[in-house]
Every structure is written in structure tokens, then in C-alpha cells.
Amino acid sequence: MNQEFLKACRKEKNAFVPVWYMRQAGRSQPEYRKIKEKYSLFEITHQPELCAQVTKLPVDQHGVDAAILYKDIMSPIPAMGLDVEIKSGIGPVIDQPVRTREDVERLGKINPEQDVPYVLDTIKILRTQLDVPLITFGGAPFTLASYMIEGGPSRDYHNTKAMMYSDPETWFMLMDKLGDMTVTYAKAQIAAGAQAFQIFDSWVGALNAADYRKYIRPVMHRIFSELREEGVPLILYGTGARHLIMEWNDLPIDVIGLDWRISPREARQMGVTKALQGNLDPSILLAPWEVIEQRAKEILDEGMEEPGFIFNVGKGIFPQVDIAVLKKLTSFIHDYSSKKLG
Known part of the structure; x- marks a missing residue:
């Protein structure tokens, strides 16, 4: 098996820089779009x-150098008692939002x-x-x-922040329930064979660092602390979260996912010690x-300054991307980095 991705997660020496792409399964692939004409996302999963076919296709x-399981971060939410619909062009939609303590208490x-x-x-x-290794994932509580x-x-996120600021007791109850769900869901995926686990905290950049420390960090620390014993690399990713990078660096994780707003060199100059x-x-x-x-050269040159670098996009692949370009880019990353690291 190609182990380069797992080596990079552990900050071991690589023969070349491993690469995978967020949302590599779906969207830009003609074969996937044909499947989607017949089935919804939830129906495919x-x-x-x-x-499995959809997940393996981009590999x-x-x-x-890694596959990421095709599913949505909202996949486990119906099990907690909420109806979720993934609407094309919109995203997850919940007709009866969680707004009160009673709503939170009802979550299973x-x-x-x-x-x-x-x-x-x-x-x-x-x-x-x-x-290649299989990455699975979950959504972060926030x-x-x-x-x-x-x-x-x-x-x-007015309603979300309103609960956080005005009713912290209910907020932390919700965080605890989502934290419990995330740990249980992740452990089951790892027991089934997942070789790495990534948590997407896509929207947490909407919070400042002080609020993150108070309202979010406790549950994130608990989640990752409980998952550490599972023995697989743990990755945390979010967008627009440059100001939270050092908060993440203090969590018991292995890899920090960067968006395009902060370069690998900048992250390390700020004091980040995790794989990137x-x-x-x-x-x-x-x-x-x-x-x-x-x-790509610029990113690779910075990433290879220290062991522990995985090439990726700073946000998910979108439908207009030509799959031939992704194939060419992957080959370039492998070729260029192998010469530099050799």
C-alpha cells in the first residue's frame, strides 16, 4: 500500500509529497454527475x-495518495432526530431548527x-x-x-451566536451532545477500517479567538483527546480561520488543514508544529x-521546508474543474517533489 500520506501525517520522511483533494469524489467527475441524475447524495451513501465506487473513482x-469517504457532514444528524435535506445549490436544510433548550434536550x-x-x-x-489509505470524516460541533x-x-450565524452568547447553558449542552455523537461516530468508522479521520469545522472562522477558546475549544479538546487512543492520524480543517491556527496547534491533533489565506511557511513562522x-x-x-x-511549486517549496506536508486544495473541488487538470497536477506534484526530496 502507498503509505506516503500516513507518513506525512506522522511527520516522517517522504519519498514525495502526497496529495489528495477535498471533494475529490464527486462534483467535477462526469461519471459522478451521471450517477447523481438518478440518485441523491443520501441515496448514494x-x-x-x-x-465505494464514487469514493474510489478519483483514486x-x-x-x-488517499481516498476520502463520499458522504456529507450531516449524514449522522437524522439519527439524532432531525430531518435534513441536501438541496442542490443550497446545501443542508433543516425545516425545524434547534432554537430552545427543549429542542436540544430532544436530540438523541x-x-x-x-x-x-x-x-x-x-x-x-x-x-x-x-x-491508498482511506480517510473518513465528521463535522465539528460548531x-x-x-x-x-x-x-x-x-x-x-446570528441565531447560532445568539444562543452561544445569551444561553450558554443550552449552548454547552448542545456542544456536549454533538461532541458525544462525533466521538461515537468516529470510533465506529475507525473500527470499520478508516485509517485517518478529518474533522471539518468549515464555519468556525466566524468566531474570534477569545470566543473560540471559551465556547468551542473545550469540546474540540475532548473529542480529539478521546480519539487519540484509536491510533489513527487526526486532521482539523476550517476556512477563514487563520486567527485560530495557534488554538488548533494546542489541540491533540496530528495535521492542520490550511485554506489559501495562510501559506505553509507563514503557519510555521507563527509557531505551528503540526503536520500541514x-x-x-x-x-x-x-x-x-x-x-x-x-x-503549486510555491506551495511545495514552502511545504517541503520541514517534514510533514500534504498537498491539497484550500477548499473543496467544484464542478467546473477539469479532471484532466487534476490528473496533470497530481503527476506534477509527485514528480517535482520526488526530485526535491530525493
Whole structure:
């Protein structure tokens, strides 16, 4: 098996810089779009053989060094008692948002083997098919809470922050329930065969550092502390969170995912000691190849200054990206970095 991704997570010496792309499974792939004409996201994830096919497709097409399980961060939320619909062009939508203490108290616990057996079955299938490590993931409590409280995507998170500031007791009850769910869900995925676990805290950059320390850090520290004993690399990623990088560096994690707003060199100059993952702006993938190559070189040169670097995009791949460009980029990353590291 290609172990370069796992080596980088552990800050070991690499033969080349490993690469995978967030949202590499889906969106930009014609084969995926054809499947989506027939099935919704949740319907795909409920069919393990089909979900495994979608997950494995970019590994075969692009030659990336890790697979990431195809699913959504909201996949476990229905098990807690909330109806979630993934609406095209919008994202997760919840018709009855969580707004009161009573709403939080009604949220149930997840039993992965009963509630999401299809996720675990997909992982087991993939472990028999892949020759690269399998990453699985979950949403962080703040990001999940933002969808649950707002009822869908938000620009300002007013309702979420209102609960946090005006009713901290209810807020921390929600964080505890989501923390428990995340740990239980992650442990089940790891037991099924996941070889790394990434938590997406996509929207936590909306908070300042002081509020993060008070309202978010306790649950994040507990989640990662409980998952450490599972023995797989733990990755944390969020967008617009440059001001939280050092908060993350103090968590018991292995890898920090960077968006395009902070470079690997800048992160290390700030004092980050974890392995790093990132951080090409995915919009650059629509530029001429010469531009893509130059940006990739810059990121690689900075990333390779210290052991422990994984090339990725700073946000997910979007539908307009040409899969031929991703294949060419992956080959370039491997070739360029192997010569530098050799």
C-alpha cells in the first residue's frame, strides 16, 4: 500500500509529497454527475457498493495518495432526530431548527451500527479495494450546530451566536451532545477500517479567538483527546480561520488543514508544529497550466521546508474543474517533489 500520506501525517520522511483533494469524489467527475441524475447524495451513501465506487473513482482517475469517504457532514444528524435535506445549490436544510433548550434536550444519541450501517459497510468494502489509505470524516460541533440552529447555510450565524452568547447553558449542552455523537461516530468508522479521520469545522472562522477558546475549544479538546487512543492520524480543517491556527496547534491533533489565506511557511513562522495540509486556492485550477504549476511549486517549496506536508486544495473541488487538470497536477506534484526530496 502507498503509505506516503500516513507518513506525512506522522511527520516522517517522504519519498514525495502526497496529495489528495477535498471533494475529490464527486462534483467535477462526469461519471459522478451521471450517477447523481438518478440518485441523491443520501441515496448514494445508503448503497455501499455505489458509494465505494464514487469514493474510489478519483483514486483511479487522478492517482491521488488517499481516498476520502463520499458522504456529507450531516449524514449522522437524522439519527439524532432531525430531518435534513441536501438541496442542490443550497446545501443542508433543516425545516425545524434547534432554537430552545427543549429542542436540544430532544436530540438523541447515535448508534452507528444501527443508524448508519451503510457508512460502516462502505468503509469495509473500500478497505478491500484501495491501495491508498482511506480517510473518513465528521463535522465539528460548531459547524454542525450552525446548520441545526440556522436551519441551513448562513452568512452571519446570528441565531447560532445568539444562543452561544445569551444561553450558554443550552449552548454547552448542545456542544456536549454533538461532541458525544462525533466521538461515537468516529470510533465506529475507525473500527470499520478508516485509517485517518478529518474533522471539518468549515464555519468556525466566524468566531474570534477569545470566543473560540471559551465556547468551542473545550469540546474540540475532548473529542480529539478521546480519539487519540484509536491510533489513527487526526486532521482539523476550517476556512477563514487563520486567527485560530495557534488554538488548533494546542489541540491533540496530528495535521492542520490550511485554506489559501495562510501559506505553509507563514503557519510555521507563527509557531505551528503540526503536520500541514493545503492549500491551493481551487479557483486557480481554472487558470492556464503555467499559473497552476507556478502556484503549486510555491506551495511545495514552502511545504517541503520541514517534514510533514500534504498537498491539497484550500477548499473543496467544484464542478467546473477539469479532471484532466487534476490528473496533470497530481503527476506534477509527485514528480517535482520526488526530485526535491530525493
